[in-house]
Amino acid sequence: MYLSDINPDILKSKAVTIFGIGGIGTLVAEMLARVGVGKLILVDKDVVEEENMNRLGFYPEDLGSPKVDVIGNRLRRISELRGPKYAVTIETYLTNIFDFEDIERVISESDCVVSALDCVDARLEVNLYAVKHRKILIDSGASTNGLRGRVTVVKPFEWPCLNCYYSNDSMVEEGLFDDVTCNVSLPTTMALIASLQVDQCLKVLLNRQGVVPLILVNLEEEPQIIVYDKLNRRKDCSFCGY
Numbered sequence: 001m002y003l004s005d006i007n008p009d010i011l012k013s014k015a016v017t018i019f020g021i022g023g024i025g026t027l028v029a030e031m032l033a034r035v036g037v038g039k040l041i042l043v044d045k046d047v048v049e050e051e052n053m054n055r056l057g058f059y060p061e062d063l064g065s066p067k068v069d070v071i072g073n074r075l076r077r078i079s080e081l082r083g084p085k086y087a088v089t090i091e092t093y094l095t096n097i098f099d100f101e102d103i104e105r106v107i108s109e110s111d112c113v114v115s116a117l118d119c120v121d122a123r124l125e126v127n128l129y130a131v132k133h134r135k136i137l138i139d140s141g142a143s144t145n146g147l148r149g150r151v152t153v154v155k156p157f158e159w160p161c162l163n164c165y166y167s168n169d170s171m172v173e174e175g176l177f178d179d180v181t182c183n184v185s186l187p188t189t190m191a192l193i194a195s196l197q198v199d200q201c202l203k204v205l206l207n208r209q210g211v212v213p214l215i216l217v218n219l220e221e222e223p224q225i226i227v228y229d230k231l232n233r234r235k236d237c238s239f240c241g242y
Protein backbone atom coordinates (compact mmCIF):
# COMPACT_ATOMS: atom_id res chain seq x y z
CA MET A 1 0.00 0.00 0.00
CA TYR A 2 1.38 3.39 -0.94
CA LEU A 3 1.29 6.64 0.97
CA SER A 4 -1.12 8.06 -1.59
CA ASP A 5 -3.72 5.56 -0.38
CA ILE A 6 -4.00 7.46 2.88
CA ASN A 7 -7.16 7.20 4.91
CA PRO A 8 -8.18 10.78 5.81
CA ASP A 9 -9.94 9.57 8.95
CA ILE A 10 -6.62 8.33 10.36
CA LEU A 11 -4.85 11.66 9.72
CA LYS A 12 -7.84 13.54 11.11
CA SER A 13 -7.25 11.80 14.46
CA LYS A 14 -3.56 12.81 14.65
CA ALA A 15 -1.79 15.77 16.29
CA VAL A 16 1.63 17.15 15.39
CA THR A 17 3.61 19.90 17.16
CA ILE A 18 5.96 21.95 14.96
CA PHE A 19 8.74 23.85 16.74
CA GLY A 20 10.18 26.62 14.56
CA ILE A 21 8.00 28.32 11.92
CA GLY A 22 10.79 29.58 9.66
CA GLY A 23 11.78 28.75 6.10
CA ILE A 24 11.27 25.00 6.60
CA GLY A 25 8.61 24.99 9.36
CA THR A 26 6.13 27.11 7.38
CA LEU A 27 6.22 24.61 4.52
CA VAL A 28 5.92 21.62 6.84
CA ALA A 29 2.91 23.21 8.57
CA GLU A 30 1.14 24.03 5.32
CA MET A 31 1.73 20.57 3.83
CA LEU A 32 0.44 18.82 6.97
CA ALA A 33 -2.66 21.07 7.00
CA ARG A 34 -3.37 20.43 3.32
CA VAL A 35 -3.21 16.64 3.72
CA GLY A 36 -5.59 16.91 6.68
CA VAL A 37 -3.67 16.19 9.88
CA GLY A 38 -6.35 16.91 12.50
CA LYS A 39 -4.43 19.10 14.91
CA LEU A 40 -1.34 21.24 14.38
CA ILE A 41 0.42 23.03 17.23
CA LEU A 42 2.79 25.79 16.07
CA VAL A 43 5.53 27.16 18.35
CA ASP A 44 7.83 30.06 17.39
CA LYS A 45 9.21 33.19 19.04
CA ASP A 46 9.81 35.50 16.05
CA VAL A 47 7.98 38.10 13.97
CA VAL A 48 8.29 38.24 10.17
CA GLU A 49 11.19 40.47 9.08
CA GLU A 50 12.38 41.77 5.73
CA GLU A 51 15.26 39.29 5.72
CA ASN A 52 12.67 36.46 5.66
CA MET A 53 11.42 37.47 2.21
CA ASN A 54 13.86 35.09 0.48
CA ARG A 55 11.93 32.21 2.09
CA LEU A 56 8.71 30.64 0.89
CA GLY A 57 5.60 31.19 2.95
CA PHE A 58 5.96 34.85 3.97
CA TYR A 59 4.73 37.94 2.08
CA PRO A 60 5.31 41.70 2.48
CA GLU A 61 1.94 42.20 4.22
CA ASP A 62 3.13 39.79 6.94
CA LEU A 63 6.01 42.06 8.05
CA GLY A 64 5.99 42.75 11.78
CA SER A 65 3.45 40.05 12.64
CA PRO A 66 4.37 36.96 14.68
CA LYS A 67 5.14 34.03 12.40
CA VAL A 68 2.77 31.74 14.34
CA ASP A 69 -0.10 34.23 13.75
CA VAL A 70 0.63 34.60 10.03
CA ILE A 71 0.85 30.88 9.38
CA GLY A 72 -1.82 29.93 11.94
CA ASN A 73 -4.36 32.25 10.27
CA ARG A 74 -3.45 31.00 6.82
CA LEU A 75 -3.92 27.36 7.87
CA ARG A 76 -7.30 28.20 9.44
CA ARG A 77 -8.45 29.66 6.10
CA ILE A 78 -7.26 26.53 4.27
CA SER A 79 -9.07 24.41 6.86
CA GLU A 80 -12.36 26.29 6.37
CA LEU A 81 -12.33 25.32 2.71
CA ARG A 82 -11.91 21.65 3.62
CA GLY A 83 -15.29 21.76 5.39
CA PRO A 84 -16.19 20.82 8.97
CA LYS A 85 -15.73 17.06 8.48
CA TYR A 86 -12.00 17.44 7.91
CA ALA A 87 -11.34 20.72 9.69
CA VAL A 88 -7.84 21.18 11.08
CA THR A 89 -7.50 22.49 14.64
CA ILE A 90 -4.66 25.02 14.90
CA GLU A 91 -3.02 26.00 18.21
CA THR A 92 -0.29 28.66 18.23
CA TYR A 93 2.26 29.67 20.85
CA LEU A 94 4.41 32.80 20.51
CA THR A 95 7.27 31.87 22.80
CA ASN A 96 10.91 31.01 23.18
CA ILE A 97 11.38 27.23 23.62
CA PHE A 98 13.13 27.74 26.96
CA ASP A 99 10.26 29.85 28.39
CA PHE A 100 7.51 27.61 27.01
CA GLU A 101 5.68 26.32 30.11
CA ASP A 102 3.42 23.98 28.12
CA ILE A 103 6.25 22.27 26.22
CA GLU A 104 5.78 18.91 27.96
CA ARG A 105 2.00 19.03 27.58
CA VAL A 106 2.03 19.73 23.82
CA ILE A 107 4.70 17.07 23.23
CA SER A 108 2.85 14.47 25.29
CA GLU A 109 -0.38 15.28 23.38
CA SER A 110 1.33 14.89 19.99
CA ASP A 111 1.55 11.77 17.85
CA CYS A 112 4.74 13.10 16.28
CA VAL A 113 7.00 16.08 17.01
CA VAL A 114 8.61 18.15 14.25
CA SER A 115 11.55 20.47 14.88
CA ALA A 116 12.65 23.02 12.29
CA LEU A 117 14.64 25.24 14.64
CA ASP A 118 17.83 27.11 13.77
CA CYS A 119 19.58 26.76 17.12
CA VAL A 120 21.27 23.65 18.53
CA ASP A 121 20.33 24.41 22.17
CA ALA A 122 16.65 24.77 21.29
CA ARG A 123 16.76 21.53 19.28
CA LEU A 124 18.30 19.69 22.23
CA GLU A 125 15.57 21.08 24.54
CA VAL A 126 12.86 19.65 22.26
CA ASN A 127 14.90 16.42 21.96
CA LEU A 128 15.01 16.16 25.77
CA TYR A 129 11.21 16.16 26.16
CA ALA A 130 10.50 14.08 23.06
CA VAL A 131 12.82 11.36 24.40
CA LYS A 132 11.34 11.71 27.90
CA HIS A 133 7.78 11.24 26.60
CA ARG A 134 8.91 8.63 24.02
CA LYS A 135 7.54 10.60 21.08
CA ILE A 136 9.09 10.29 17.63
CA LEU A 137 10.94 13.51 16.77
CA ILE A 138 11.64 14.56 13.19
CA ASP A 139 14.30 17.26 13.11
CA SER A 140 15.72 19.14 10.15
CA GLY A 141 18.54 21.51 9.43
CA ALA A 142 20.45 23.20 6.63
CA SER A 143 24.16 23.89 6.25
CA THR A 144 25.89 27.26 6.46
CA ASN A 145 26.02 27.65 2.67
CA GLY A 146 22.34 26.71 2.30
CA LEU A 147 23.04 23.94 -0.21
CA ARG A 148 23.10 20.95 2.11
CA GLY A 149 20.62 19.75 4.67
CA ARG A 150 19.37 16.80 6.63
CA VAL A 151 16.29 15.20 8.11
CA THR A 152 16.81 13.21 11.31
CA VAL A 153 14.19 10.89 12.79
CA VAL A 154 14.63 10.12 16.48
CA LYS A 155 12.88 6.98 17.70
CA PRO A 156 13.58 7.33 21.43
CA PHE A 157 15.78 4.58 22.90
CA GLU A 158 15.96 2.86 19.51
CA TRP A 159 17.66 5.25 17.07
CA PRO A 160 20.21 8.00 17.91
CA CYS A 161 18.71 11.08 19.54
CA LEU A 162 19.97 14.54 18.54
CA ASN A 163 22.41 14.57 21.44
CA CYS A 164 23.93 11.29 20.18
CA TYR A 165 24.85 13.16 16.96
CA TYR A 166 25.89 16.46 18.50
CA SER A 167 28.10 14.75 21.08
CA ASN A 168 29.84 12.79 18.32
CA ASP A 169 32.63 15.05 17.06
CA SER A 170 33.53 12.77 14.15
CA MET A 171 30.01 12.97 12.70
CA VAL A 172 29.99 16.75 13.00
CA GLU A 173 33.48 17.09 11.48
CA GLU A 174 32.67 14.79 8.57
CA GLY A 175 29.72 17.01 7.74
CA LEU A 176 27.24 14.26 8.59
CA PHE A 177 25.70 16.65 11.04
CA ASP A 178 25.54 20.43 11.01
CA ASP A 179 27.01 22.17 14.04
CA VAL A 180 26.18 25.69 12.92
CA THR A 181 23.18 27.74 11.95
CA CYS A 182 22.30 28.11 8.30
CA ASN A 183 23.23 31.63 7.22
CA VAL A 184 22.10 31.46 3.62
CA SER A 185 18.51 30.35 3.18
CA LEU A 186 17.76 28.91 -0.22
CA PRO A 187 14.13 28.06 -0.95
CA THR A 188 15.26 25.14 -3.15
CA THR A 189 17.01 23.30 -0.30
CA MET A 190 14.33 24.26 2.21
CA ALA A 191 11.45 22.98 0.08
CA LEU A 192 13.25 19.68 -0.47
CA ILE A 193 14.07 19.27 3.22
CA ALA A 194 10.49 20.19 4.22
CA SER A 195 9.07 17.65 1.77
CA LEU A 196 11.28 14.87 3.13
CA GLN A 197 10.38 15.86 6.69
CA VAL A 198 6.64 15.68 5.91
CA ASP A 199 7.13 12.38 4.06
CA GLN A 200 8.70 10.87 7.18
CA CYS A 201 6.04 12.45 9.43
CA LEU A 202 3.15 11.01 7.39
CA LYS A 203 4.77 7.57 7.38
CA VAL A 204 5.11 7.76 11.17
CA LEU A 205 1.48 8.91 11.62
CA LEU A 206 0.18 6.19 9.30
CA ASN A 207 2.54 3.53 10.72
CA ARG A 208 4.07 2.85 7.30
CA GLN A 209 7.42 1.43 6.20
CA GLY A 210 10.17 3.74 4.97
CA VAL A 211 11.03 5.77 8.06
CA VAL A 212 14.83 6.07 8.47
CA PRO A 213 17.13 7.65 11.08
CA LEU A 214 18.95 10.06 8.77
CA ILE A 215 18.55 11.54 5.29
CA LEU A 216 21.25 13.84 3.88
CA VAL A 217 20.55 16.19 0.99
CA ASN A 218 23.31 17.83 -1.04
CA LEU A 219 22.67 20.27 -3.88
CA GLU A 220 26.24 21.61 -4.14
CA GLU A 221 26.83 19.74 -7.42
CA GLU A 222 24.73 16.89 -8.82
CA PRO A 223 21.71 16.59 -6.52
CA GLN A 224 22.25 13.83 -3.94
CA ILE A 225 19.96 12.26 -1.38
CA ILE A 226 21.75 9.80 0.90
CA VAL A 227 19.67 7.59 3.20
CA TYR A 228 21.03 5.97 6.37
CA ASP A 229 18.69 3.16 7.39
CA LYS A 230 20.74 1.91 10.33
CA LEU A 231 22.59 4.01 12.90
CA ASN A 232 23.38 3.14 16.51
CA ARG A 233 22.77 5.44 19.42
CA ARG A 234 25.62 6.33 21.77
CA LYS A 235 26.01 4.26 24.93
CA ASP A 236 27.22 7.32 26.83
CA CYS A 237 24.46 9.68 25.63
CA SER A 238 23.11 11.67 28.59
CA PHE A 239 19.61 11.64 27.03
CA CYS A 240 19.16 8.07 25.77
CA GLY A 241 22.33 6.14 26.71
CA TYR A 242 22.31 2.62 28.09
Ligand SMILES: [Zn+2]
Nearest residue numbers: 161164237240
Ligand atom coordinates in the same frame (compact mmCIF):
# COMPACT_ATOMS: atom_id res chain seq x y z
ZN1 LIG B 1 21.01 10.04 22.59
